[in-house]
Each structure stands twice: as structure tokens, then as C-alpha cells.
Amino acid sequence: MIERIAEFCIRRRNLVVGALAVLTLVLSWFALHVEVRTVFEDMLPSRHEYIQTHQKFKDTFGGSNMVTIMVEVDKGEIFDAKVLEKVRTITLGLREVSAVNPYQITSLASKKLKEVRASTDGIETKPLMWPDLPANAEEMAALRDSVLRNPLVYGPYVSKDLQATLITVDFIDREVDYATVFREIRDLIARVDDGSVSIRVVGDPMLYGWVNHYVPETINLIAAAMALTLAMLFVLLRTWRGVLLPLLAGVVSAIWALGICQLLKVHFEPLVIVVAMLITSRAVSHSVQIVNRFDDELAVLPPGADCARVAAKVALADLFRPGMLGVIADAACMAVVALSPIPMLQKLTLLSVIWVSTLTISAVILTPVLLSYIRRPHGTVHPVDFAPLLRKVLDFGVWMATSRFRYAVIGCSVVVMAVSGYYAFHLKVGDANPGSPILWPEARYNVDSAAINARFQGVDRMFIVIGEDGKEGLVKSNEVLHAMNSFQRFIEAQPEVGGSLSIADVIPVVNSTLREGNPRYLELGDSQAVNGSLVAILDSVSEPGDMDRFTDTAYANGAVTMMFRDRQGETIRTAVARIKEFIDTHPLAEGKWQLAGGLIGVMAAVNEVILSSQIEHIALALFVLVVICTVVYRSTVAGMLFMVPVIISNTLTFSFMAWKGIGMNINTVPVAALGIGLGVDYAFYVADRIKEEIAAGSTPEHAIHEALHSAGMGVLVTASVLIFSTLLWWASSLRFQAEMGLLMAIWLGVSAASALFVMPSVIYVFRPAFIFGRQEKPVLAGLRPAAAAA
Template sequence: MIETIAAFCIRRRRPVAALIALLTVALSWFALHIEVRTVFEDMLPSRHEYVKTHQKFKDTFGGSNMVTIMLEVEQGDIFDPEVLEKVRTVTLGLREVSAVNPFQIISLASKKLKEVRASTDGIETRPLMWPDLPAGAGEIAELRQAVLRNPLVYGPYVSKDLQATLITVDFIDREVDYSKVFDEISALVRKVENGRVGVRVVGAPILYGWVEHYLPETLKLVAFALALTLAMLFLLLRTWRGVLLPLLAGAVSAIWALGICNLLGIHFEPLVIVVAMLITSRAVSHSVQIVNRFDDELEHIAEGSETSRQAARIALADLFRPGMVGVIADAACMAVVALSPIPMLQKLTVLAVVWVSTLTISAVILTPVLLSWIRRPHGTVHGVDLSPLLRGVLDFGLWMALSRFRYVVIVCSVLVLLGSGWYALKLKVGDANPGSPILWPQATYNRDSTAINDRFDGVDRLFVVVGEDGKEGLVKSNETLQAMNRFQRFMEVQPEIGGSISIADVVPVLNRTLREGNPRYEELGATAAVNGSLMAILESVSEPGDMDRFVDGHAANGSVTLMFRDRQGETIRTAMARIKEFIAANPLASGHWQLAGGLIGITAAMNEVILASQIEGVALALLVLMIICTMVYRSTVAGMLFMVPVIISNTLTFAFMAWKGIGMSINTVPVAALGIGLGVDYAFYVADRIKEEIAIGNTPEGAIRTSLHSAGMGVLVTASVLILSTLLWWASSLRFQAEMGLLMAIWLGISAMSALFVMPAVIYVFRPDFIFGGKESAVPGGGQARLQQA
């Protein structure tokens, strides 16, 4: 079948090339118009309990797209006409930002922050600084005192040193465009920021806005990586076909993948460009292997008019199986990610599987078809010959495989596998460091986050809901309010939680106000009747929407909001465990607790999904890979043999991630899954060439020597080129891309070393039957041709 396919493609090379060219041109239009953006809702595991709670209450108690803006001064305090005017300017300006929820803008200059006053004339509430600014020093002094008297403002919205104030704003999730929100808020900040007043801004729209802000830089890095790949291939292969055909294969696969995904309605996520580069590297690798094999076959074929066509047919036939097995393995391992309930990973899986599948056309078929038109080449395009150095590396691998040192190689490999596997168990799920792992610690966003956390309770929020739908007024009950109060005190013991707020904090303030401001009475009422009366008074003096942060419209559900100083995986797991511990130990007679909303809530959901599926996903990917190898080579031993480079490369890479504090998150899972397929690709070429040489009667030693000097040369060249080009990503302003580029380089390096130094030794020692037992069934292509010549 393989020989028939190869003969057909070369015999019908004109229509095959024309069809590929036509489809490439057609798909180019769709590829150029693919949408590049981040959709936050795609990151949510919609079936998870926490996400259901978040989606149900986000418009009332606050969503995951909340932005926090801090205005701060180094000298004096914020109670200054200039500073207060800037607070008001930002507050009013936020109303004009795209997709903003106007009812979720909270600051000193909004109607939401109020003071409750009681006198013989009655009870009244009035905004602290709305609609007008304080007119003079007297009113500013009165505003300062009102803030200091109000524990719901002093601390949560005005820092304890009075040198900073917060403005929080939430957005409508389904309408938010991160790039547009980032640009509009940045423009608003520039209007008010000066030498005296500093502005800090954090939140999911700002974070992902920074990602899109760096998109031009990312595209430059892609261009630099391609240029370096071009230069390295030119230096090492010394032929134009060895440079241009691999790059053409990568370009065609990218055009096909992006065009097809645009037709399927899938957008391109900026953060997954690392995955795209990783897949494109496979196209380059497959194409280089075919070019190398083409050059090898030219040396064994007598010169004639059909020389190039015959060499191209042999290269296609001989490398079709390892090339297709590599493509299928990469696609199958990536497809496992689709089992995750996170839409972003499911869409990314479709993109990756389509992209990997296009390598069948762009590299495995197109490269030999184009080679068939090349006249028999003579000489090289430059005089720098690095092949002796490359052959020296391959000869070292050959010595390791054929000498007694091969046993040392196997033993050391086992020890490395056990050691790295043990250390890899320390790999954390979720963010492993404070701040956002997407950006470097010194990035503006992370510095702003640290500054706000230093002055206030915390940037990131989680809300827990207590109550029950249909039970109007349940939150007013003494049991519910007391449970909220105990829950807050219990959770605030955790150091990473800076503070909390709920309706149970508001009622005591009103109780104190009614008692002439006596701080002794700043507590919940002793009975349900007292608390119910206080809640009723509070509602009577509030405007519609004032209580939305704390209770829903019928007081059937109330929220407790926790402020977090970081969102590391360990912090979130500890918090969720403590929440569940409290709920189990404090059952409610009426109503129930609902977990958990806000950015921390949905991050906890994503972490739990990844934690639950991480081991299963890796195990399933390995199982799929083993089944594919077993079916292709019709041997269970083949399935186990090809696990060797995969397990070595993955355990070492996971150990490196654990050592460097790179957590397993929604962004790293796809790279890890693709790495499983990546770990075996190089081994396919080396093992398949050994099998081919044994089939035509070569000795085991000769077969390994030929394989390393032929397929091994392609592995060494592509690995060297791709490792250097991926290391360029270390210059990225996005820490995630830099670290993933480093991980790609490590995966490529370990995979190549395993294929060149470990696999030949293992094959030579254990002599698997699927390689050494089938001499009577010669493989098609080059081996068969040379046997006939002999």
C-alpha cells in the first residue's frame, strides 16, 4: 500500500502539486482572516459546581472580569482636591468603557459608598462624595472623618495610611473585549497619572490586554525564529532544497490549519502560539528527514533522467510509515486533551489535531513530490562543512550502542528515569508563584498587583453564597448572619486571605450608628428579630442596587467575599479545603452554602479539573501511543519499546517544571500533551531505519551504523536547529511564552538524545522481534531497491 501511494504521488506529481497549491491559495484567505483573541468564558469548565455558582450570581456579587484601580500618593494623603478630582474623573470615565457594568463601579466618587446617619429626625444615608466634590477644607475634613468612621470603606477602599484609594469595576462577561478594555482604561489612566499621583491597574481584562499588547513582539519573535531556522538549515545542510522545502512545509501546514479552523469558527488564542510553533517544528523535522533520505538515495542510484524521481519515490515510501506514525501519535496524544471539560482546551485540541494532520500533506507528501523535479545536484552552496562534527556526535552514539558501555547507558537511563519521575511528583497544579505566571515578576502588571496587595486586603476575590432560592428573607435570619460572621473569622486565619466582607459586616455598622456611634454596639443583634429589624431599616434607607454586593433582590441569598493576596495553586487548594471543612462542621438548619464564584472560584474549578485529569490524561496519552505503535508494527514489544524515549523526555521535563516552579495550568497542559507525542517522533525514524536495514540482510551493527548516519543525521540537524530557534522565546516579554519555549527546547533535546544514544543501545541489547525477526519480509522502497541492485 505504501509503495502504491508513493508511486502514485510521484507519477502524478503535477496534479498532486497543483491540487495542494490550489487548496493552499484558497485557504490562505481564510487563514489571514482568523480572529486572534482571548475569550475568558472559554476557560471555564462549565459543568463544574463552582462555575455554575459563578455564572448564576456573577451579575449580582461580582464576576471574574473585575478590574481594580488604585490611585496613590507618596506625600500627604488622598484627601486633597487634586487627588479627589482624579478619583472622580476615573469613576465617571469608567462609565464609557466598553462592556462595563455601570452598577458595579465602586469608589469614593460613586453612589455605592455611603454613610448612614441617625438623629432625632430619623435615619438617612448619603454618598460619601457624590455627585459633587468637597467644596473646601471643611468638607474635605468631614469626608476624611466619614471614611475613618466607616469600616466598610476605611481599609477596603481607602488604605490604612490614607495614601491610596481603590476603584473597582466589573464587566459583562459575554461582551468584554480585552484588547478594547485595556486600551480604553489605559487611556483613562494616562489622563490622570502624573508625578504626584500614581495609578495601578490589575484584573483579568488588563492581564489579557497585556498579552494582546505584546502580540506584535510575539510576531517579531516568530519572524526571528524562522530566520534563525533558515540560517541554521543553510549552514548545516548546505543546499537550497534543505532550507526552502522544510520552511515551505511549515508554511503550508500553518496556512491549512489556520484556514480550516477559521472555517470551523475557531479563533486563535495568542497564548497558544507556542503550541503552533511546536507543531510547525514537526513539519520542518519531517521534511528535513525526507530531504536527507533523498540525498542518501542519490548516492545509490545510477545517474539518469529518472534519478530524482526514483530517489523521491524511495524517500517517500521508506519514510511514509515513520512520518505517518509520528503525525498520528502527535494528533492522538493531543486529542486526549479534548476530554477536558474546558472549552478553550477543546477548541485548542481541534486546532492542534488539524494542524498536526496537515503535516501529512505539507511534509510527508509535498516535500518528496517537489524533490522529484530537482535535477541531480552537484556540490554545495557554501564551503563551511560541519558534517564531520555532526558525524562525530553520531559516532559517539554508535560507540555507546555497540560497545560494552551500552549496559551503562541502559542502567543510567533507568536511574535518570526513576530520579526524575520521583522529583516530577513535586509538580504543582495551578500557579506556582505569586502574581501572574503569564508575565515576568518585574512586569508592570505584577508590580501593580504587589503594590495593591501591600496596601489593601487583596486583589483577587472569591465569593461563597449562603441561602436558598425561593426562601425570601432567609439572609435576614439570625442563623444565617451568625454563620456568615463565623465563616469570615474562620477563613481570615489563612495568611493569604487579606480580608472578607458580607452583609454580616454591614448590619453591625448600622447597629452602632443607631446607638449614637458607640463602638460597643458594633455587632450583630442578639436575636433574629433584632437583626431582621436592622436589615429592614437598612433596606428602607437604601436605593435600588445598593445592596447587590451583599444580598440578592429578595434577600434569599447572600454572599461572603474573600480577598486573596495571591492565587497560587496551593493557596487556592488550602482555601477550598478550609471552606469545605467549615461547611461540614457548621450545618445550616435552613438554606445551604454554594461554592464558589469570582476569579479565585473559577480558578479553583480549573485547577481541580486539571488535577483530576492530569494523571488520567498522561496515562491515556501513553496508552494511545502504545496502541498506535503496537498496531503499526504489529508487536506489543514495539509499543513498550517506544515508551522509553517518551517517558524519559516527559519525566525529565516535568521534573524541570517542578524545579523551576512552573505550574501545570490551563496554558501548560496542551504543551505537555503534545510533548508526549513529540518524545517519540525521532525514535520512529531511527528504529524504522534499523528495521529496514535488517530486512535487507544487514548485520545488527551495520544496521545501527547506517541508521544513525542516515536517519540520525536528520534527527541531529533538526533537533539542533529547532532547539536554538525555540530558545529565542526566552527574550519574550511574556513569561509564559519564554518558559514554554524553554520547555520545548528541553523536550526536543531530550527526545533527540534518547533517539540517538538510548534507543540504539536498547535495540542492540534486547533485539526485539519486530525489528530483528522479519528479515523475510523486506520493506518497500530504498531497501528493496538496493537489494535488487545487489
């Protein structure tokens, strides 16, 4: 079958090239219109308990797209007319920002923050600073005193040293466009920022806005990586075909993948550019292998009119199986990620599988077909020859495999797998460091986040709900209020939880106010009747929307909102475990606890999904790889043999992630899944070439020598080129891209070293039957001059 495919593609090369050119042109139009954006709801595992709670109550208690703005003075206090005017301008300006929830804008200049007052006429609530600013020094002093008396403002919204104040705003999840919100909020702040104050902004819309902000830089890095790749290929391969055809393979695969995804209405996530580069590197790798094999065949063919066609046909026939096997392995390992209930990962999986599959066309078929057109294939374009140096490296690999040292190689490999496998279990799920792992610690966003966390209770929030639908007034009950109060004291003992807020914090303020501000009564009432009365009084003087942060309109469900100082995976898991511990030990007679909403609640759900499926996905990907190898080579030993480079490359990479504090999160999972297929690609080419040489009658020593000096040369060239080009990503302003580029370089380096130095030793020692079985005649005896000469 392979021989017939090769014969057809070369004989009908005009038809093949023409058809692929037309399809590429058509798909180019669609690829240019692919949508590049981040969709928040795609990150949510919708069936998870926490996500269902979040979706149900986010419009009432606050969603996960909250933006926090801190206005800070270096000296003095914020109670200055010019400073408060900036707060007021920002607060009013936020109403005009796209997708904003106008009922979730809270600051000193909003109606949300109020003072509860009692007089002979009764009790009333009055906004602290709305609609006008304090007109004189007396009013400014009165505002200051009101803030200091209000525990719901002093601390949560005005810092303890009175040098900073917060503005919080939430957005409608289904409508938010991060790039637009990022631009509009920065423009708003630029209008008031005259250098007299420091204005810091955090929140997921700003975080992902920074990702979009750095897209032009990312494109420049891609161009630089591509330029370095082409330059190194030009120097090492010394032919224009060795430069242009791998480039063409990468471009064609990208056009096909993006065009097909646009037809399927799958958008492109900016953060997965790393995955795209990883797949493109596979296109370059497959294409270089074919070009290298083409050159090997030319070396033993006499110059003639048909030598290019014959060499191209042999290269296509001989490398079709390992090339296709590599493509199928990459696609199958990536497809496992689709089992995740997170839509973003499912869509990314579809994009990746399509992209990897296009390598069949762009590299495995198109490259040898185009090679067959070359009229004068002999010769080079520059005199610098690195081949002798590369051959010394390959000779060293041959010596390691065929000398007594081969046993030491196998022994060291076992030790490396055991040690790195042990440390791989220390890999953390979720974010492993404070701040956002997407950006560097010194990035403006992380600096702002640290500054806000240092002055306030925390910028990232989680809410849990207590109550039950249909039980109107349940939140007013003594049991629920005291349960909230007890829970808040319990959860705030965790250092990473800066504070919490619920209606159980508001009622004591009303209770104290009714008693002329006596601090002795700054607590919940002694009975349900008292607490119910206090809630009724508060409700009677509140305007619509005032209580949304604390309870729904029917008082059937109330929220406890917790502020977190960091979003590390360990912090979130500890908090969730403590919440569940409290719920188990404090059962309710009426109502129930519902976990968990807000950004931290969403991240807790995502982390739990990744944690529960991480081992299963890795195991399933490895199993799929074993099955594919077993079917292709009709040997279970083949499946086990090719696990060696996979296990080495992946355990070493996961150990490195654990060492450097790179967590397994929604962004790194796809890279890890694709890395499983990446770890075995090079081994396919080397093992398959050894099998060919053995089938042609070579001795094991000669077979390993020929395999390393042909397929191994391609592995060495592509690995060297791609390692250096991916290391360029370390210059990225996005920490995630830089770290993923480093991981790609490690994967490529370890998998290449395994293919060149470990696999030949294992094959030589254990002599697997699917390679050293019965002596077969070459499949393409008449088209294999290199093998015949051997």
C-alpha cells in the same frame, strides 16, 4: 500500499502539486481572516459546581473580570482636591468603557460607598463623595472623618495610611473584549496621569490585554526564530532544498490549519502561539528527515535524468510509515485533551489535531514530490561542511550502542527515569508563584498587583453564597448572619486571605450608628428580631443596587466575598479545603452554602478539573501511543519499546517544571499533552531505519550504524536547529512563552538524545522481534540502491 502511494505521488506529481496549490490558495483567504482573541467563557468548565454558582450570581455579587485601579500618593494623603478629582474622573470615565457593568463601579466617587447617619429625624445613608467633590477644607475634613469611621471603606477602599484609594469595576463576561477594554482603560488613565500620583491597574481584562499588547513582539520573535532556523539549515544541509522545503512545509501546514479552523469558526488564542510553534517544528523535522534521506539516496545513485525521481520515491516510501506514525501519535496524544470539560482546551485540541494532521500533506507528501523536480540535485551551495563533526557525534552513538557501554546507558536511563519520575510528582497544579505566571515578576502588571496587595486586602476575589432560592428573607435570619460572621473570622485566619465582606459586616455599623456611634455596639444584634429590624432599617434607606454586593433583592441569598493576596494553586486549594471544613462542621437548619464565584472561584474549578484529570490524561495518552505503535508494527513489544523515550523526556521535563516553579494550568496542559507525542517522533525514524537495514540483510552493528548516519543525521540536524530557535523565546516579554520555549527545547533535546543514544542500545540489547524477526526482502528492492549497496 505504501509503495503504491509513493508511485502515484511521483508519477502524478503535477496533479498532486496543482491540487495542493489550489487548496492552499483557497485556505489562505480563510486563514487571513481567522479571529485572534481570548474568550473568557471558553476557560470555564461549565458543568462544575463552582462555575454554576459563579454564572448564577456573577451579575449580583461580582464576576471574574473585575478590574482594580489604585490611585496612590507618595507623600501626604489622598484627601486633596487634585487627587480626588482624578478619582472622580476615572470613576465617571469607566462608565464609557466597553462591556462595563455600570452597577459594579465602586469608589469614593460613586454612590456605592455611603455613610450611615442617625439623627433625631431618623436614620439616613449618604454617599461619601457623590455627586460633587468637597468644596472647601471643612468638607474635606468631614469626608476624611467619615472614611475613618466607616470600616467598610477604611481598609477595603482607602488604605490604612490614607495614601491610596481603590476603584473597582466589573465587566459583562459574555461581552468583554480584552484588547478593547485594555486600550480604553489605559487611554482613560493617560488622560489623568500627570505624574503627581501613581495609578496602578490589575484584573484579568488588563492581564489578557497585555498578552494582546505583546502580539507584535511575538510576531517578531517568530520571524527571528524562523530566520535562525533557515540560516542553520542552510549552513548544516548546504542546499537550498534543505532550507526552502522545510520552510514551505511549515507555512503550508499553518495555512491549512488556520484556514480550516476559520471555516469551523474556531478562533485563535494568543497564548497558544507556543503550541503552533511546536507543531510547526514538527513540520520542519519531518521535512528535513525526507530531504536528508533524499540526499542519502543521491549519494549512491549515478547522475542522470531520473535520479531525483528515484531518490524522491525511495524517500517517500521509506519514511512514509515513521512520518505518518509520528503525525498520528502527536494528533492522538493531543486529542486526549479534548476530554477536558473546558471549552478552550477542546477548541485548542481541535486546532492542534487539524494542524498536526496537515503535516501529512505539507511534509510527508509535498516535500518528496517537490524534490522529484530537481534537475541537478548533486552539489552544494557553500564550502563549509559540518558533516564530519556531526558524524563524530553519531559515531559516538554507534559506539555506545554496540560496545559494553550499552549496559551502562540502559542502567543510567533507568535511574534517570526513576529519579525524574519521583520529582515529577512535585509538579504543582495551578499557578506556582505569586502574581500572574503569564508575565515576568518585574512586569508592570505584577508590580502593580504586588503594590495593591501590600496596601489593601487583596485584588483577587472569591465569593461563596449562603441561602436558598425561594426562601425570601432567609439572609436576615439570625442563624445565617451569625454563620457568615463566624465563617469570616475562620477564613481570615489564612494568611493569604487579606479580608472578607458580607452583610454581617454592614449590620453592626447600623447597630452602632443607632446608638450614637458607640463602638460597644459594633456587632450583630442579640436576637433575630433585632437583626431583622436592623436589616429593614438599612433596606429602607438604601437605593436600588446599594445592597447588590451583599445580597439579592429578595434576601434569599447572601454572599461572603473574600479578598486574596495571591492566586497560587496551593493558596486556592487550602482555602477551598478550609471552606469545606467549616461547612461540614457548621450545618445550617435552613439554607445551604454554595461554592464558589469570582476569579478565585473560577480558578479553583479549573484547577480541580486539571488535578482530577491530569494523571488520567497522561496515562490515556501513553496508552493511545502504545496502541498505535502496537497496531502499526503488529507487536506489543513495539508499544513498550517506544515508551522509553517518552517516559524519559516527559519525566525530565515535568521535573524541570517542578524545579522552576512552572505550574500545570490551563495554558501549560496543551503543551504537556503534545510533548508526549513529541518525545517519540525521533525514535520512530531511527527504529524504523534499523528495521529496514535488518530486513535488507545487514548485521545489527551495521544496521545501527546506517540508521544513525541516515535517520540519526536528520534527528541531530533538526534537533539542533529547533533547540536554538526555540530558545529565542526566552527574550519574550511574556514569561509563559519564554518558559514554554525553554520546555520545548528540553523536550527536543531529551527526545533527540534518547533516539540517538538510548534507543539503539535498548534495541541492540533486547533485539525486539518486530525489528530482528524473520529476514525479509526489502519492500522496494528495485528502488533501494542505498540498501542494495549496503
